[in-house]
Amino acid sequence: MGTSRLFHIFVILGSAFMILLIIIYWDDVGTSHLYLHTPVSPGPKTPHLPPQQKPQTSRTPSFLSDIDAFVNQFLEPGTGEPTDPAPADASNQSEKAEERYVPRREWKIHLTPVAPELVERQEQRRRLLREMCANDSVVFPGKNRSFDDIPNKELDHLIVDDRHGIIYCYVPKVACSNWKRIMIVLSERMLQDGVPQRDPLAIPTDLVHNSSMHFTFNKFWKRYSKFARHLMKVKLKKYTKFLFVRDPFVRLISAYRNKFEQRNEDFYRRFAQVMLRRYANQPTPPASADEALAVGVHPLFSHFVQYLLDPQTEKDMPFNEHWRQVYRLCHPCQIQYDFVGHLETVEEDAEQLLRQLRVDNVVEFPASQRNLTASSWETDWFSTVPLEARRELYKLYEPDFRLFGYERPESILNE
């Protein structure tokens, strides 16, 4: 008698608890997550709410929407040739407003395949990476470790977009603002009047670089706790991973011009003052960037190179991301990138990549209006740097040169 009554009580308590749970979560189940159960045919499903209801979804725990996006990813009808025909019933795109936010379903139809030389170029860049990672004569710290051994904080440059299954490793000074803008547009993280912002250039610069706008790998731990590494690995396997690189020396010139030739209070205090004190014989440099500008004081490019070569620099803290080597930011031997873009060919690469990602109907890569650092200036810039320092600097960045197929700059290193 005792055990059966106990059993009854358990059943009743259990039912009550379930009912309570259903009541608590009914709202969420009823509103934003219906789409988990909608059919997976490639037709115009409505995975999202119409825009006017959008604000309501903010109440759902964000991990749910991630998991949804994640599950949807597996249900995607493949990522075959971008030239295959679009689903027939997606032809009238203006029929339902909400369909505009279902980019994957309505990819652009291309009548011509991607040019064979572009396909071949990507193949070459990826092959080179594989070869260099396997070649024991290319040595750099961390090369041999496994993905699991990379600390969480070193995964902070990998931006994930679950909606389209994209992972972007951003490298500062390599068109990274523009690609971050595109990632914000694709992930629909920025709402404008309740509707996702679709114009990359309309996103204010301070938001572009605000880490709260990007879902990066180092945030997985907080969201998925012990499943974090596992999920990262699943996503790395399933998603399309890309990065953009440029000539490492030209990247350094660009970083110097951007951070030390232009007024930048933060970089002045954190780095320029140190350089002035250590290498420019200025024990008491101007207190602020404005004062320094007024008296025309700033560290020279050769001071910047000295700073990079000084062993004390890395002892104080790891290289700032603007001059940290790409191999340290993006772990190209642990992550098999599907697309390696070069800034030198950014326009062609961007077009090819957006098409490969099947989002070329959603975003366009913004044309750059800025005064780009040209490779041809390299010789001039390095003429003020002693030959020995140039060679040391090359050693520091040699893995980046070799991994990404940039020639050793003989003219700079030999004379």
Ligand SMILES: *[C@@H]1O[C@H](CO)[C@@H](O)[C@H](O)[C@H]1NC(C)=O
């Ligand atoms: C698409 O839908 C709109 C509005 O429903 C209609 O006016 C238009 O004629 C349709 N276009 C085509 C090509 O069917």
Ligand SMILES: *[C@@H]1O[C@H](CO)[C@@H](O)[C@H](O)[C@H]1NC(C)=O
């Ligand atoms: C590894 O790199 C060296 C150059 O540093 C090259 O001579 C060698 O052929 C490469 N090995 C392989 C297996 O590609």
Ligand SMILES: *[C@@H]1O[C@H](CO)[C@@H](O)[C@H](O)[C@H]1NC(C)=O
């Ligand atoms: C990585 O492993 C290779 C042999 O597989 C070894 O020659 C090399 O020294 C190792 N590099 C580092 C940085 O540990």
Ligand SMILES: *[C@@H]1O[C@H](CO)[C@@H](O)[C@H](O)[C@H]1NC(C)=O
């Ligand atoms: C980033 O954005 C969040 C909210 O959008 C804001 O609270 C925070 O102050 C911003 N951080 C910076 C450094 O601007």
Ligand SMILES: *[C@@H]1O[C@H](CO)[C@@H](O)[C@H](O)[C@H]1NC(C)=O
């Ligand atoms: C670009 O920058 C270089 C050097 O910083 C300068 O000489 C040149 O005039 C600039 N060009 C434009 C169009 O601003």
